[in-house]
Amino acid sequence: xxxILKYLRAADIFAVLDPDELENLSRDPVVTKLAPGxxxxxxxxxxxxxxxxxxxxxxxxxxxxxxxxHVRDLSCPSGESSLAVMW
Numbered sequence: 001x002x003x004i005l006k007y008l009r010a011a012d013i014f015a016v017l018d019p020d021e022l023e024n025l026s027r028d029p030v031v032t033k034l035a036p037g038x039x040x041x042x043x044x045x046x047x048x049x050x051x052x053x054x055x056x057x058x059x060x061x062x063x064x065x066x067x068x069x070h071v072r073d074l075s076c077p078s079g080e081s082s083l084a085v086m087w
Contacts, residue, residue: 004029007052034058 005026008014014022034040040051043062051058053076060071 004031007054011052 005022008022008026014025017025032040034056040058041047041049053074055076057073057075059073061068062071063069
């Protein structure tokens, strides 16, 4: 089992998928490591990606009237489960 497949199986959002669907979803992933403060996406970008936080933490921030507004922190829960975040 690939590492990506392991993380997909651990994410509750994918529990409805059968093993073949999970296998298809795990093919050819783009794995990205972000530096502290680096944006994964920017407000206004087209949303067509799925991010699974494997380790660390991300913050969701929006811009409102020119000011940054913190929406929430996103992180990987402890244990084998991971948090799936869609933008």
